[in-house]
Amino acid sequence: MLRIITQQADVRSELQRICDRTHNEQVLHKEATVREVLQAVKRQGDKAVLHYTAEFDHQILKPEELRVTGSELDAAYQQVSQQLLEAIRLACRQIEAFHRQRIPKSWVHFGNDEVVLGKRYTPVDRVGIYVPGSRAVYPSTVLMNAIPAKVAGVPQLVMVTPPGSGKIIHPAVLVAAQEAGVQEIYRVGGAQAIAALAYGTKTIPKVDLIAGPGNIYVTLAKKLVYGTVGIDSLAGPGEVLIIADETANPVHVAADMLAQAEHDPMAAAILLTTDPALAKNVQLAVERQLVDRPKRTLTEKALAHYGLIVVVESLQAAAELCNEFAPEQLELEVEDPWTLLPLIRHAGAIFMGYSTPKVVGEYIAGPNHTLPTFGTARYASPVGVETFLKHSSIIQYTPSALGKVADAINALSSVEGFPSRADSIRRRIQKEDKEE
Numbered sequence: 001m002l003r004i005i006t007q008q009a010d011v012r013s014e015l016q017r018i019c020d021r022t023h024n025e026q027v028l029h030k031e032a033t034v035r036e037v038l039q040a041v042k043r044q045g046d047k048a049v050l051h052y053t054a055e056f057d058h059q060i061l062k063p064e065e066l067r068v069t070g071s072e073l074d075a076a077y078q079q080v081s082q083q084l085l086e087a088i089r090l091a092c093r094q095i096e097a098f099h100r101q102r103i104p105k106s107w108v109h110f111g112n113d114e115v116v117l118g119k120r121y122t123p124v125d126r127v128g129i130y131v132p133g134s135r136a137v138y139p140s141t142v143l144m145n146a147i148p149a150k151v152a153g154v155p156q157l158v159m160v161t162p163p164g165s166g167k168i169i170h171p172a173v174l175v176a177a178q179e180a181g182v183q184e185i186y187r188v189g190g191a192q193a194i195a196a197l198a199y200g201t202k203t204i205p206k207v208d209l210i211a212g213p214g215n216i217y218v219t220l221a222k223k224l225v226y227g228t229v230g231i232d233s234l235a236g237p238g239e240v241l242i243i244a245d246e247t248a249n250p251v252h253v254a255a256d257m258l259a260q261a262e263h264d265p266m267a268a269a270i271l272l273t274t275d276p277a278l279a280k281n282v283q284l285a286v287e288r289q290l291v292d293r294p295k296r297t298l299t300e301k302a303l304a305h306y307g308l309i310v311v312v313e314s315l316q317a318a319a320e321l322c323n324e325f326a327p328e329q330l331e332l333e334v335e336d337p338w339t340l341l342p343l344i345r346h347a348g349a350i351f352m353g354y355s356t357p358k359v360v361g362e363y364i365a366g367p368n369h370t371l372p373t374f375g376t377a378r379y380a381s382p383v384g385v386e387t388f389l390k391h392s393s394i395i396q397y398t399p400s401a402l403g404k405v406a407d408a409i410n411a412l413s414s415v416e417g418f419p420s421r422a423d424s425i426r427r428r429i430q431k432e433d434k435e436e
């Protein structure tokens with residue numbers, strides 16, 4: 001049963017326990033396995049990729065079967081319904097429209113002091129997109145990662161995703177990839193896929209940045225290859241935190257908690273409410289809605305370990321707890337969410353009011369659903385166009401402007417013990433100094 005707690009002393013320790021749910025000895029053991037996979041793929045390339053795909057995914061592939069063929073991509077369109085195709089295309093339009101508003105602009109400022117300063121944004125050359133596939137089908141993950149990269153101007157998008165039974169990739173995933181502009185798709189998942197993207201193999205090209213969520217092995221692999229390549233984030237099992245007052249509908253709140261819990265056995269679903277009656281009604285609604293649910297066992301496991309209902313004294317107290325937990329997704333199911341919003345400092349995505357469940361953000365709204373998890377919303381942001389861009393500083397000084405700052409540079413370089421830095425300035429400002 002979903003627990004209800006009211007003792008404030010217990011609340012923070014419980015929220016911290018949930019936030020730390022992947023910090024255990026099992027994770028350390030898995031990291032050793034991931035290191036082994038990474039090193040093997042780095043040394044042996046496709047051979048190791050195929051070996052671990054057979055071992056972990058139980059799919060025997062030949063090297064030429066790694067890449068999805070054009071005929072498979074064409075066939076995928078015949079295998080999805082018109083309704084699903086239209087939904088994918090609607091999501092594409094919404095996501096692209098949102099992210100086009102986020103493109104940072106390069107700029108140059110010509111100062112009156114004969115100094116030119118600026119910033120120039122350029123996309124990375126090649127992005128690898130990871131799409132999980134072990135527990136469900138995720139065309140939305142394809143769209144949420146590929147479209148911002150495409151909007152950013154990334155010229156080459158490479159996608160990897162684990163093959164299902166019969167070496168098949170779900171047609172919805174293939175269609176989403178084509179609609180989003182992915183050029184190459186490979187049927188490989190897990191840590192071996194991350195290694196292939198990071199180091200390159202004979203078949204799979206090396207990329208500059210890897211984006212997309214995955215299981216703990218994928219997350220650890222991304223962590224370990226960071227530096228060799230860039231990564232979007234270390235996204236893990238997600239969480240939803242709902243702040244609700246007495247005006248919220250308990251049936252709707254329960255549905256949203258279940259929508260999170262069914263995703264993963266380590267998913268977290270938390271309700272903070274000022275109304276004890278709502279807390280009890282949500283608890284009962286969850287039990288009723290669980291009956292005959294297809295993923296009941298998985299959902300019950302998540303709720304038993306990482307589900308929680310907390311009765312708080314005020315909405316301000318709820319906001320304070322929310323900021324400490326820094327949830328991936330936050331729903332404000334209160335009478336006036338815009339009054340509560342200024343109190344919220346840390347959340348990956350904020351869903352305002354009764355008619356905005358988190359599910360709209362996962363598929364259609366436009367903002368990215370790859371969000372900071374495990375409290376990292378305290379310092380991290382959702383995946384966006386900026387994830388796939390890097391910026392360079394632009395600096396230009398005239399001889400006169402350089403002369404004006406020469407003494408300051410000399411003082412700073414001298415105190416740091418770098419006399420050659422001061423010399424590089426001196427040689428430029430002394431007119432009698434001639435080319436050697």
